Amino acid sequence: MPVLRDYYISHQWLRELKRRGVRTMVGVYFRVPDREPVVVGHYNSAPRPMSAARAVRVIMDQEDARGFQIVVPRKIAPRALHKIRHVSQVVGWRYFPDSHGRRPCGCPMCQPRGEIRSRRLREAYEASFGGG
Known part of the structure; x- marks a missing residue:
């Protein structure tokens, strides 16, 4: 920048x-x-x-x-x-501007393996579809 x-x-x-x-x-x-x-x-x-x-x-x-x-x-x-x-x-900001107070996307593309707290976010994402 x-x-x-x-x-x-x-x-x-x-x-x-x-x-x-x-x-x-x-x-x-x-x-x-x-x-x-x-x-x-x-x-x-x-x-x-x-x-x-x-x-x-x-x-x-x-x-x-x-x-x-x-x-x-x-x-x-x-x-x-x-x-x-x-x-x-x-x-600065995390995830995207204006993300404060909003849950980050938990899809595998946005939360790849090895990222901090990514497993929890992916599990919650999958559970929201009834898969977990």
């Missing part, structure tokens, strides 16, 4: 990434040229190719930018790294 004035939007994916069991994450900040080809989109829609500068504008123009992401489809060279720093570990 680009570094925006809104810290929450810039670091919104932190809790979703931590859901995999990682305890502490850091921010790795790097620069890409404005004309760099990237893809941008909401996590549940098809990404669109465009320049890095235009992708940042797309996100900034959203009324609610939660769930948006920018992907740089190449390896980031070490010389492009700007800084690595500690970030707040409680920023």
